[in-house]
Amino acid sequence: MPDTPPHPYAAAPTDEVDLVLLGGDIGIYALARAFHEKYGTISTVVTRKVAGPVADSSILRTVELGPAASEEEMIRALLTVGAEKASRPGAVRPVLLANADFLVALLAEHREELGAYFHLPLLGDEVLRDVADKATFSQTCTAIGVPTPRTVVLDFAHGTAPAVPELDLGWPLVAKASRSSAYNAVSFPGKRKVFEIADRAQLTDLVGRLTAAGYRDRFVLQEMIPGDDTAMLSVTAYVDSRGTVTLLGGAQVLLEEHTPGALGNPAAMFTTDLPEVFDQSVRFLEHTGYRGYANFDVKIDPRDGVAKFFEVNPRIGRNNYYMTAAGANVAEPVVADLVEERELPRAVPRQEILYSIVPWRLLRRYIIDPDLRARVREIGRRRTVHPLSYEVEGWRRRLYVLAATANQIKKFLQHYPRPSADGF
Template sequence: MTTPAARATPPFDLVMIGADIGVYALARAFHERYGVISTVVSRLATGPIANSKIIENVALGEGTTLDDTLRELLRIGQQRSQDVPALLMCNADGFVRFVVDHREELSQYYVIPFIDATLLDQLSDKGHFAELCAKLDIDTPTTVIQDFSGAAAPGWSASPIDLPFPVVAKAAASSEYEGMSFEGKKKIYFISDQAELDALWARLSAAGFAGRFVVQELIPGDDTWMRSITAYCDRRGEVTLLCSAQVLLEEHTPLALGNPAAMITTALPEAMEQAKRLLQEVGYVGFANFDVKVDPRDGTFRFLEVNPRIGRNNYYVTAAGANVAQFVVGDFIEDRPVEPVVVEREILYSILPQRLLLKYVTDPALKARVTALGKRGIAHPLENRIEGVRRRAYVVAAKLNQIKKFRTYYPEPTETGF
């Protein structure tokens, strides 16, 4: 728990956009470290943020737009005391793009700890990210780009893909894809053959998608071969936080596929060093979260993408002993160097019922490790003792709903995780 001494810091406010579990995890970190009550602007007061004692939610209502969000943020900024700085944070690619695009207006009232638009364009596009990794001798899956910018023109056709099937396909820039709606939409597509790929291209073209899609070789291995790396790089160019984890199981609903649902924090020096090198090479500032997969064929780390934000499951870092709030506050509010931290403590992070998780961890040695860690305690971002009965009831219901979701979308573990 936070001690009074830990809260002895210049006063500041925290304003966030969004309503998911990652936003609550950030609010929890700031409350535990600094006693801050976060203001959260969202369309609706969804379960992860509803009825919380550490959040003041401004719910704009169903059907509101980003323009409405901008107006509300400016209204809040105008009404605040300008004697106290306010951090503006978010945890979704679309919201990061929104904040960066409106930096000039928002920076009148808020401290904005995100990279600039040019670097965001480079890193948030998975195709450009792969090119940067190649330059820095960082391994990635073989990647092919399909550009849809001319898909509306008569006679347009997709380029041939020179990769063996099966392959994985996903939007190059998530922010260009998040707001789209069409039948069969998924976050990540497992493509078995050319006919499936042609059908996907047809759906995207018919839906009016005009961005880029990446098609990548399928790296073998189930979810347990995935790794997560969270980092913070300050304005002095120092990487002050590095934390890595082995994924145990990812979510498998169509629009959340690939989001870790359970992880064990474990130090991965080689992968963390590569992440650090990339961030310093491009002059990165702020939080970043890397998706990496270990290739079981040769043990190499294959970097899949970098998210220009802290990541939905950021609580695994705080729970392992490195409260994420202190890094951005030290950098942007206190304007001081923060002693670099490389997290080595091993903890089990999970939003799942333990029996459900153990069903999908098939390796006996790893299952025994998960069981032993579970007996020591499980870090769940929403299980916060400060919250009331309604919150606790929601967490129980959310865990039970995970059983239904896995039964529907991923009833049995597979060798590929698809």
């Protein structure tokens, strides 16, 4: 299915909006694309490695630090970029964004230094600590009546293997790090973003590997919510500095990535209205004093039809281009909030579009429900978007997008050769 961009050409460049991005994945390019479509911005991307998603692009400039660059070197590079931009005649203060939990945490740690040069749409330290922690997230949801899976927490803070209590979650269960920023610091054989644990023996083994790797944070055990990838929902929001939700939209996931390091990232989804889930998302954001971008992971429980909230990412999310493509450009709320300092009516995407980084012949294999498959095919015929497929880019980018899309077939056949009842 072809990618039909929302505008025949990007917006005329403006000197009023500038953007600096830390990272280099699909989500970073999607942010650069949103700013380019809306404001004609040529973004600056600071990254350890200039990989395919941000390589050979005409809408951004890259600062490559090298794969071994430390967090301190990242901050120094950002400060250098900020100082250089500030020294130019007529300079404007850039917006600084990251799109990985550990990088958001890094920016927050250095908010005072970075704030001298950049607009920082970040949560306060206490709110960031609480909402980025899956264990605390579950407790907060329960307290305000937002449905969430039953959860048990294991604490590795003391450096010894925690005792595993008797569990009433059923088998298999799901296990994941409470904070991905802490999990990112350890490495061990078989490391995955999310684990499906079949029995107590597997859980004990995982606890041993985490302890040996030096993990010093909490790990969350949750009941397995039945249903394949098509039961997942994604909600994206922005909360301005006054506490008003000025961006809110969602999508039904059709297929998630299944490589160990990217498990759970949506690979295909279509935009849809989710009024009850939106209301619950706003309740959470307002209750916690949230600020900036948020991305919720939610799953419909087929046993009772209730949408269960899994987590909120304190960033816009890797799959954020579905919002821009559907008519709610994700650049506008942060610019209105921090650059223009004006109130913005809530932007909600109104177009029904298919967002996909996989070819249709692969996607249709994983949509088991024939009615859903027919609906998605019709949506895709009207409008299919790939975040990296942007008409203003040159032939090198186009070749990369073709190759990356084709490579998805190999990855899915290796890691998820056929759809399963629980998405694992």
